[in-house]
Amino acid sequence: MRKLATGLAALALVCSSAANAEGGYWGGTLGLMTVDADIVDDPINFGLRGGYTFASGWGFEGEYTNSLISGAADVFDGRDVDVDIQTLGGYGTYRSFGDVYFKGRLGLIYEDVSIGGYSSDDTGISLGGGIGLNLSPNTNVEFEYTMIEEDVNFWSGTMTLTF
Template identity: 35%
Template structure:
């Protein structure tokens, strides 16, 4: 029993060492993606947003990759605040870092614009530019594509939890 556990552990270590070499980014640094997620305000019910992203890998080594990303999202299913419907549109530019490997971590920071609209008698419209940042975990489906689960702070009272797909062409 002890020998088989050691053999299994050694085999897993071998696979782990092999995985990053298999999961490196392809030669084309340009990638595109789509995402869906919940815009979560501090007060109120979440709105559901769809988004698109475009990215460009600036540098890559055995530890990971650094990229610039542009992201746009828009509400397709309104949330509710105080009995009124609300929606949000966002546009942001990020510097993003992904670790190497088939399963990877992602960190991003940038600057973004948001535009919130609340319907009803107590309606509210507001837009501004803010520092934005996020973190996530991902899984590479192939050398060209992957899935990412992210949490991003859009503005101090608004967070975006999303599931996304990206691919290089």
């Protein structure tokens, strides 16, 4: 029982001091949108991100990405076609305290995948996590992994400015 009480007290202490500076932020993200298919070369996506972090460390953010450099897919007749992925997501977030911090996010995402002339869109749950670094009181850099869907993942770097 004492170990449980000690663990709960430690968790309460971490949660009570687990905040970065409260406020809004915006920034740009760039990364590799990996597709789990042997015939696809992965596109590189660029996006915009904005959000708000509360004093508790909890927050929310929105993110839009689109292919900056198209991937390629080998189709059955031996030719390559472009692969582009566009996403729009809304997330609940949590950031731990410190100049080096951990970040988690969970939300809903809309994605549109275009392969050659064929396009397919879907909406679903997205989950991500990463590590961040406070470069200054107004500038952060984050390195993240986000699961877009079970066979599409986004490995990204983001720079944000707080206001």
